[in-house]
Amino acid sequence: MTAPTTRIVEVRAGILKKNDELARALRARFEAAGTFVVNLVSSPGTGKTAFLERTLTDLRARGLRVAALVGDLETDNDAQRLARSGAPVKQINTHGRCHLEAEMIEAFLEDWSLDELDVLFIENVGNLVCPASYDLGEAVRVAMLSVTEGEDKPLKYPTMFNSADVAVITKMDLAEACEFDAAAAHDAIQSVRPGMQVLAVSTRRGTGLDAWYALLEASRDGWRSARTSHTAASSPPAALHA
Amino acid sequence: MHELSIAHSIVEVVTAALPLDERTGVAAVHLRIGRLAGIEAGALHFSYDLVVEGTRLAGSRLVIEEVPVVIHCPACDAARELEGIQRFRCPTCDTPSGDIRRGRELEVASIELVVPEEQLT
Secondary structure, eight states, X not given: OOOOEEEEEEEEEETTHHHHHHHHHHHHHHHHHTOEEEEEEOOTTSSHHHHHHHHHHHHHHTTOOEEEEEEESSOSHHHHHHHTTSSOEEEEEOTTOSSOOHHHHHHHTTTSOXXXXXXXXXXXXXXXXXXXXXXXXXXXXXXXXXXXXXXXXXXXXXXXXXXXXXXXXXXXXXXXXXXXXXXXXXXXXXXXXXXXXEEEOBTTTXXXXXXXXXXXXXHHHHHHHHHHHHSOOOSOOOOSOO | OTHHHHHHHHHHHXXXXXOSOTTOEEEEEEEEEETTSOOOHHHHHHHHHHHTTXXXXXXXXXXXXXXXXXXXXXXXXXXXXXXXXXXXXXXXXXXXXXXXXXXXXXXXXXEEEEXXXXXXX
16 A cells, blocks of 8 residues: 655635525526615614614605515514515525525525515625625625714724725714714715715714615616616516605 | 635536546646635635545545736736725826726636556556
């Protein structure tokens, strides 16, 4: 018996290849169906659910067909809150997993007809680290932070903020009580992601939400024209402003 | 701690790349991980050792090559390496740039196999 030999084999394969391929397939499905998908990420307690409940309610009132998938480790509390908007909502329980994956989105979409959805929101598990690595096939990723979390949050979690397309600062009604330095927060965001659009909102008071809806409409228009350039255009979806 | 999920994915990717001959062992797995990939090396090493048990990767070393972030500076019209991931500005002229050319890598670069001698031709 001779001695074994060591041999080096090049692999050069993405570790998240499976998730990335699935996300690409989902993105193609969303584009074909005309469903604009928004992935909301933040730490726990930023106010994603309250913000999304309000968003679903308002967009429905504007005549848009919206729906939401919401991820949590356990409980369907968030789905129950979001369902008050009247929009179709499903809870994804990850049972310990700290993020949503493309596979879960695919499974939970099974009995929904994408052709009947204009905008699908995905509320990710509250976590500013892990969801950054997992593409869900979304068109836009929105990173959120609240005024109670500190202006330097983007510097502490640069990977997530860098991976996002838009930043939303929530709980602006508490800004004064928290001595929130808006300029410092903007600087921190621009430092980790130069040129990123930043919105400041108060879900409770309803401030800043029109700017949020305008941004969604503009992104959706941009996405739609990019989409029609390489896929056949179907019937025009409802406008964001009724 | 998604490093556990990542470790499972590594085992899947490496297993798919292994020769069918079960006598071929794995001595080491080399990864290339960008600083923007969101991976904590210590947590990944810990998770890897747990996850490889009972697989063909059991006992193998995990070697991580960290890839720094490289941006393209529009003012210098040149690639510039960043020291950290908190300040996306050209280290030479201070122009902001989000044009990332490297640093998001999350891949299995290569594997070191232990091949029984008689198998080699």
